[in-house]
Amino acid sequence: MATELLYLDDFDVLNASAKVTSVTVLDDGRLDIELDRTCFYPRGGGQDWDTGTIRSGDVTVEIDEVRLDENGTVHHLGQPGGPTEGGPAVSEGADVVLEVDADRRSLNTRLHSAGHIVDLAVERLGLPWVPGKGAHYPHMSFVEYSGGAPEDVDDVRRRIEEEVASIIQAGSHNEVRFLPVAEMGAYCRHVPDNIPPNKPARIVLYNEAFGVPCGGTHVRDVREVGALSIPKIKARKGVVKVSYAVEGIN
Ligand SMILES: [Zn+2]
Known part of the structure; x- marks a missing residue:
């Protein structure tokens, strides 16, 4: 059941x-x-x-x-x-x-939301990458994209880091919407074709503009995440892996 x-x-x-x-x-x-x-x-x-x-x-x-x-x-x-x-x-x-356990939930929520903030920065910078999988664990936090390797990896890394800082500083109001998968495209840049059928379809709107089809727990305001850095970007075989770290967690 x-x-x-x-x-x-x-x-x-x-x-x-x-x-x-x-x-x-x-x-x-x-x-x-x-x-x-x-x-x-x-x-x-x-x-x-x-x-x-x-x-x-x-x-x-x-x-x-x-x-x-x-x-x-x-x-x-x-x-x-x-x-x-x-x-x-x-x-x-x-x-x-x-x-x-409230502390562990808060930590996992901040780490997870940080991944979406990286994704929002990638979109704002107009990088031609398609979101893939991500991991939001204290020992391993990254988001992956399919797309070509940037010419200057460290320059892109720096630009994403600056963009996430400005997104967090600006703050946000995030809200939940339940809607059929067919309608998600109106709010979300990418809707994966493997949305799990074993839970209700839901998106979370970051700042009433950036929709993410996601069943996880999210911060209400991106400022709750705290300082977010991008220590490393690795690109190989058409996959760009952006590793991130939240100050005080990893
Ligand atoms: Zn998510």
Whole structure:
């Protein structure tokens, strides 16, 4: 059963109540908990999963991994604390309380949004690159484009770095819109043809102008990202890889 994804409408929801729809005990002793709704972000789109707790009565499960399956069901995996005798510590049908680790979410959100700011800078500079994949992890943050290698890589690197600084300094008002994939082209420079069918189609509009088809969590204002630098650009075999770093994170 598809899980209702509370973070899609509102990135600020970090606490919620939910009902357990299924519990499985995994080989490693962790529980795999499915819920009717969740505010936990599952790994996807280059953004890492949330961690946090799911509480059922006096049992607290420390959630250390969250995944979305092809049916749109979110799996919350974690080790239960408290009494464990007599079957799974959390039972199907139970009402539970969810709490997402706010610091980790904020860090992942800022890193992820930073990737879109790089993309906005690339568009503003008129670089003829088509966005590809990205990774927004503390140990690895980059966005990739298909396109030719620029003649002067370091000059392009410097120009992107200046542009992202001016975008962040100007600030923004970002908002969420749900709309069919066929209509995304009106707001987004590029709409990938592999938009996952297992969650509602959504774009996030940066500053009411720059739309990104994306299911991740985003900052409301680009100023929340902080200082963003471009340490490296590598171009080979028609792929340009722009690595970026957010001050205080990576
Ligand atoms: Zn994104």
